[in-house]
Amino acid sequence: MSAHIFVVEDEKPILSLLTYNLQKEGYKVSSSSNGEEALSSIKEKKPDLVLLDWMLPDLSGIKICQYLKQDEKVKNIPIIMLTAKGEEEDKVKGLNTGAEDYMTKPFSFPELLARIKSLLKRVKPNIVSEEATYLDLKIDRESMKVFRKEKEITLGPKEYKLLDFLIKQPKRVYSREQLLEHVWGDDINVESRTVDVHITRLRQSINIEGAKPLIRTVRSAGYSLEN
Amino acid sequence: MSAHIFVVEDEKPILSLLTYNLQKEGYKVSSSSNGEEALSSIKEKKPDLVLLDWMLPDLSGIKICQYLKQDEKVKNIPIIMLTAKGEEEDKVKGLNTGAEDYMTKPFSFPELLARIKSLLKRVKPNIVSEEATYLDLKIDRESMKVFRKEKEITLGPKEYKLLDFLIKQPKRVYSREQLLEHVWGDDINVESRTVDVHITRLRQSINIEGAKPLIRTVRSAGYSLEN
DNA sequence: GAGTAATGTTACAGATTTGTTAAATATTTA
DNA sequence: TAAATATTTAACAAATCTGTAACATTACTC
Structure with a gap:
């Protein structure tokens, strides 16, 4: 490489x-x-x-x-x-x-x-750091664990990958196509609506009582990790 | 540490x-x-x-x-x-x-x-030290003995190697491929599912009455030594 | 060389994850 | 405000992944 x-x-x-x-x-x-x-x-x-x-x-x-x-x-x-x-x-x-x-x-x-x-x-x-944080959200790539306000959160594999990708550049807006490309990979046989569903699931998982929502929807553009 | x-x-x-x-x-x-x-x-x-x-x-x-x-x-x-x-x-x-x-x-x-x-x-x-511990699990590389809560445990050779490897970086998640590479060596003729079986055997061996399980499965990713 | 132990493979049940759809909401536009 | 457009979410079936028992094969021991 x-x-x-x-x-x-x-x-x-x-x-x-x-x-x-x-x-x-x-x-x-x-x-x-x-x-x-x-x-x-x-x-x-x-x-x-x-x-x-x-x-x-x-x-x-x-x-x-x-x-x-x-x-x-x-x-x-x-x-x-x-x-x-x-x-x-x-x-x-x-x-x-x-x-x-x-x-x-x-x-x-x-x-x-x-x-x-x-x-x-x-x-x-x-180049690759083992840990990434955004506000009170933390992802440890070594143990593949995710925390929100110090509390561990369980994510499915795809949700984990999605977050892992989004957190690399918080606030950056990705289109559904970009997310499919980077998170799903070459598997092109996936509807772009599917991204919505996984975003929803990720939202539910990382959502915590009395904390701000962390994923922003940008209408007709895509999503970003941001509150 | x-x-x-x-x-x-x-x-x-x-x-x-x-x-x-x-x-x-x-x-x-x-x-x-x-x-x-x-x-x-x-x-x-x-x-x-x-x-x-x-x-x-x-x-x-x-x-x-x-x-x-x-x-x-x-x-x-x-x-x-x-x-x-x-x-x-x-x-x-x-x-x-x-x-x-x-x-x-x-x-x-x-x-x-x-x-x-x-x-x-x-x-x-x-950097391998002669002795490594994780919680109540101890491995003595000199005598090649393994203990759980002071009690000696008998492991098969492959299970020993597997544990020996995992305990070097507790909590770190290894893929089946990584485990094959490091524990099995160059022997590429081994199915990755074989790792599962050995993990199961290791689990059974190091498991003790009233103690936490020590190996974590991370779906679609691999395994780690962790409770 | 027989007996024992260790290893690898397979099959299958059970668990989890995933993609799709469709209906319900929300937002923008005319 | 109604229509058009876009997003959220629940539900469900299909796909994928894991745990483990059972068995075959190989390696070791005495």
């Missing part, structure tokens, strides 16, 4: 060179040349590593870095900053915002590659 | 901060600010994990790492190296000597903690 690298870079020539070389090395590459877009894309796709240009038209790389490092969900994704010469003084500042590494343009690709490999080696095993 | 972490660090402020925070998390902490002493101490105490500063007055961290990784007795203990900024170029070299992870100072404690947990989880099962 090859790693997924996200490149944020607005200089087209550099971007294509990077993409080409990285893909040749077997990495999956996504990219964006726009800061805001990159930010949401990274949160959604959760790549294994981010290459981040220092200067972007709308949002500086250092800001992106800051935002990413403040977000529990993505803070463990390593970031390599790409800085131009003139900005050398800011390196320290860059590292302090949490970037794992940096390189000065123009850079040697072999060197970049070495750094990427080294970073991936140490961070890869961390 | 909390893990034992050994910190090798000669900067007093960092050392006390680490010690304080780790203990607050429930870890048992030992430390040394001297390379030679650390080396022998680690070999003697066999901690579950080592935090190792790169620079020490008498013996460099990288040397310590090398020595530890060459010693059969302790080579399985994971090491996290703590490197200062200026030494970044040596990172690769550091990893090559066998350190499992490294962090650059100054580091965020939450991140360090996450890495520690992740490493412990990965490595823990490899």
